[in-house]
Amino acid sequence: MIRERPTLEAVARRAGVSRATVSRVVNGSTSVAASIREAVNRAVEELGYVPNQAARSLVTQRTESIALILPETANRVFSDDLFFPAIIRGVGGELEAADKQLVLMMAGSAKSHDRVERYAVAGHVDGVMFASMHGADPLPGTLVRLGIPVVCSGRPIGAAAVPYVDVDHFGGVCGAVRHLVTAGRRRIATIAGPQDMVAGIDRLAGYRATLEEAGLAQHVRIGDFTRESGMVAMRKLLDDDPALDAVFVASDMMAHGALTALKDAGRRVPGDVAVIGFDDFEISRYSEPPLTTVRQPIVEMGRTMARQLLGLINDEPHQPDAVVLPTELVIRETA
Amino acid sequence: MIRERPTLEAVARRAGVSRATVSRVVNGSTSVAASIREAVNRAVEELGYVPNQAARSLVTQRTESIALILPETANRVFSDDLFFPAIIRGVGGELEAADKQLVLMMAGSAKSHDRVERYAVAGHVDGVMFASMHGADPLPGTLVRLGIPVVCSGRPIGAAAVPYVDVDHFGGVCGAVRHLVTAGRRRIATIAGPQDMVAGIDRLAGYRATLEEAGLAQHVRIGDFTRESGMVAMRKLLDDDPALDAVFVASDMMAHGALTALKDAGRRVPGDVAVIGFDDFEISRYSEPPLTTVRQPIVEMGRTMARQLLGLINDEPHQPDAVVLPTELVIRETA
DNA sequence: GGCTCTCGCTTAACCGGTTAATCATAGGGG
DNA sequence: CCCCTATGATTAACCGGTTAAGCGAGAGCC
CATH class of the missing domain: 3.40.50.2300 (Response regulator)
Structure with missing residues (x-):
């Protein structure tokens, strides 16, 4: 039932080239002769090769995934609230476009708070986003100090200089x-x-x-x-x-x-x-x-957060420390 | 800024033992003398060692994370809907308890549909959950056939024999x-x-x-x-x-x-x-x-899905193919 | 005392990729 | 014709863990 997943090695053998060459083709390096590239791609196709992310991450130190931390216990989030779903929607759309995975984490209890820290520090994700948190949470600051890209939704309380996206x-x-x-x-x-x-x-x-x-x-x-x-x-x-x-x-x-x-x-x-x-x-x-x-x-906040974080991860220059989005009075019938 | 993350090797050197022993202690193996275990734990503590998941996954073929597929484009999900948030809540709580990560994926467009398949097939996750999908989606069946643990919320339409959780x-x-x-x-x-x-x-x-x-x-x-x-x-x-x-x-x-x-x-x-x-x-x-x-x-559905999937992943025996939860008439004032 | 068994640790192979260093080959210049 | 260089492939080291196999020492047994 479980088809053995083909490895780089297998593809290389089938295409009659070395592992390194296959790796290059798969990653779109230019310095590969067209004929070889052709052959490798065919082999990839025929074997249904998909690179193993764990192996790749191990050497590149990148996971291509990003955590979104929701600062409540799983039981309370989403109960009556429409804020987090909207944030997720914005973030999700943007990350999908960038081909990153969204890892959702709830950080309500002290225990899970710890878990989140360990998770991020362990390098399981390339960056972390915090959705509107309570009080002066030290975690974002801690992660920033460890060199992990972080963006918060909502200006963080406290001294920590953490990039954030907020509304006016x-x-x-x-x-x-x-x-x-x-x-x-x-x-x-x-x-x-x-x-x-x-x-x-x-x-x-x-x-x-x-x-x-x-x-x-x-x-x-x-x-x-x-x-x-x-x-x-x-x-x-x-x-x-x-x-x-x-x-x-x-x-x-x-x-x-x-x-x-x-x-x-x-x-x-x-x-x-x-x-x-x-x-x-x-x-x-x-x-x-x-x-x-x-x-x-809110959705735009999510999008903006994601964009900022992606910018930080790819260390693009000119990343603003803070983005404040405008609000707008919508007049209906109660006033 | 970026503190070099300590490796097993470093811990081993500090504790004066071999990599293998440290690995055993970290993974809670019993056959390690108390004194050595003690020393290793101290070293782990002092260095702030956290295992590298990529390296671990590479050899264990496990990622400790699980995908939840939402069958809409990111832009439509959550717009007016309270179903998905509740599912996420249930799933999230249960996975958190099991120390698994939740990877959220939207699968609206054909393109992203493909992406999801590749992602799952590539072994980035240990299992996949589908939230109520439209039509006779072949994806769950495909994944099952490839030996990937799958659970659907909502009885799947079509012939595929996929485990599911639904309500009456x-x-x-x-x-x-x-x-x-x-x-x-x-x-x-x-x-x-x-x-x-x-x-x-x-x-x-x-x-x-x-x-x-x-x-x-x-x-x-x-x-x-x-x-x-x-x-x-x-x-x-x-x-x-x-x-x-x-x-x-x-x-x-x-x-x-x-x-x-x-x-x-x-x-x-x-x-x-x-x-x-x-x-x-x-x-x-x-x-x-x-x-x-x-x-x-709904929350209970999410929980149940997660539990079933975890059961499948750990291949516990006696996994039911289907769980149907009861519904209940709540009488208020409109009838 | 010598033999075997057990226990507990170390050695080393392996997971599946990436990439720096190396090497083969063809082309060009003198 | 020979040497040098550019091009493009290969070799091999490495990422950071897990784990089977190996091995040394102490205990148990005759």
């Missing part, structure tokens, strides 16, 4: 909140994201800056980006200030939770309370009412 | 439709899934069988599992039979589309029309009204 959280939020102010809203609250993530911190900063600029009072509640936490936070905000007339919510998921809470509390949206989210997930086009939100180009 | 589509749908019948519904339509996928075919079969059994007329429209297609199909069904009083929708996404279409058409749910979906995605708990649906344990 601050600018996007400012635009959104200003939109509320311009529309005459005066009691504008926010449901912020976790304050151990840049996405949470920067979006809250944008809210604060804009309200300060407008001379309005701030009402803040913190969520964890889940729908459930959005509901809870919205209820608390309504307790805090029953007369609030707008809320900027730092993620679409939480915004959906907020919408539910508002409906339960008998508020009309946007009549009584305007709502703006952040993300622009697909589902937000279908919420009731359709959600006004700040679009961040 | 038919039974689940029968239960759901029977629920509608029992509730007194008499004009029960369905929005079926694509008829080139088992999930689409079997669910339609369940609908047909149950209605036949109940002696009721069948109204069928086909969608492609997207929300949009659900909306369109629902409108068509209402054209077909404005008086229909229930609809079984073969996926939650399409059900959400159908809900929108029903609302637009002025139908109350479940008053005028009862709706039952299939999947039980997270979002279905939050639709308006919350969706009654057939739950399929």
Whole structure:
């Protein structure tokens, strides 16, 4: 059943040349006579030869594969979230085009965190990408110090100088909140994201800056980006200030939770309370009412990360340390 | 910057033993004296030795990694879909526990399809898992014939005898439709899934069988599992039979589309029309009204696939050719 | 005491490629 | 005609592990 896989040696014998020559042909070296190249290719074809990556990696020190680290345990990732799938989609497309393999790793527990480090350090991959992580994770910095190409999605917290790709959280939020102010809203609250993530911190900063600029009072509640936490936070905000007339919510998921809470509390949206989210997930086009939100180009982030990493790996010059992609206010019906 | 990675040789020198002995200690062989084992472990520790997987694979013919093939181009996967993320979650968790790596591959285009085959055949992975594919894809069968361990999610169409994990589509749908019948519904339509996928075919079969059994007329429209297609199909069904009083929708996404279409058409749910979906995605708990649906344990499917594949790889005996997981009717408010 | 057996380590072959160094051959110049 | 060079192939070393076979020493047995 298991057909013995032909080796370079076999191809060489069949083509009547040496291993080295076959290797050269397979790797597209130019200095091989056309007739020989022809013969080798025929032999490759006939035997169905495919090079053994392990053997190749052993000598080239390259694996042609790249890790994407998701900073949650496998059980939590993807539960309610549309962020990681989109990142994967962007990364995957770009790597496929470059003929690299995508190795997915979850790094939630301390144990798996360790595993990831060992894996990367062991040279199983040519480079590592981190998807938006929590807190000041030392791992990216560690890997960089070891000379492993790394790119993060989301500006890393902490001192480590790690290349990253992020979106303009601050600018996007400012635009959104200003939109509320311009529309005459005066009691504008926010449901912020976790304050151990840049996405949470920067979006809250944008809210604060804009309200300060407008001379309005701030009402803040913190969520964890889940729908459930959005509901809870919205209820608390309504307790805090029953007369609030707008809320900027730092993620679409939480915004959906907020919408539910508002409906339960008998508020009309946007009549009584305007709502703006952040993300622009697909589902937000279908919420009731359709959600006004700040679009961040997640797939594009994935693509950009991959491109940057590939650049680093091939050490192309002029690799920017950071790329910040623009966000865009998408106006639908909630504000 | 790039610290030279220590090799077995280096560890052996430091510990004052031979390469072979170090190898044995590293791989946990028992027949090594405690004192030597001690010394070797110390050397490993001090040097920060991590074995080189390429070298190891070369001789063991094992890569400790496993491919998950997603049968869409990277651009389409994950767009609106919550199925693949859940599969990944299940698979990822199980593989992590087994210390295997997950290699993600998209196989949409013919070109990438080829790439996947070459990759698997080249022995880059110890086994391959296919996530629900379209039509009668020959690839799984091909790989099986080459002796590569394969497991599919979703019973494969066609003759190939490939181990698979699936859910009880038919039974689940029968239960759901029977629920509608029992509730007194008499004009029960369905929005079926694509008829080139088992999930689409079997669910339609369940609908047909149950209605036949109940002696009721069948109204069928086909969608492609997207929300949009659900909306369109629902409108068509209402054209077909404005008086229909229930609809079984073969996926939650399409059900959400159908809900929108029903609302637009002025139908109350479940008053005028009862709706039952299939999947039980997270979002279905939050639709308006919350969706009654057939739950399929997607994460568990992923886990089971991974377990089966690991069993095959370690050629444990008694590997079932097929595992069919149960589905469960989750009654909320739409029926 | 000598023989055999066992235990535990070392030696060395091998996995399947890449590539630097080497060598054969044909062509060109003097 | 001979020597030199360019071209293009081959030889062989190496990547970093695993593991079968070999071997030395201590224990058990008669």
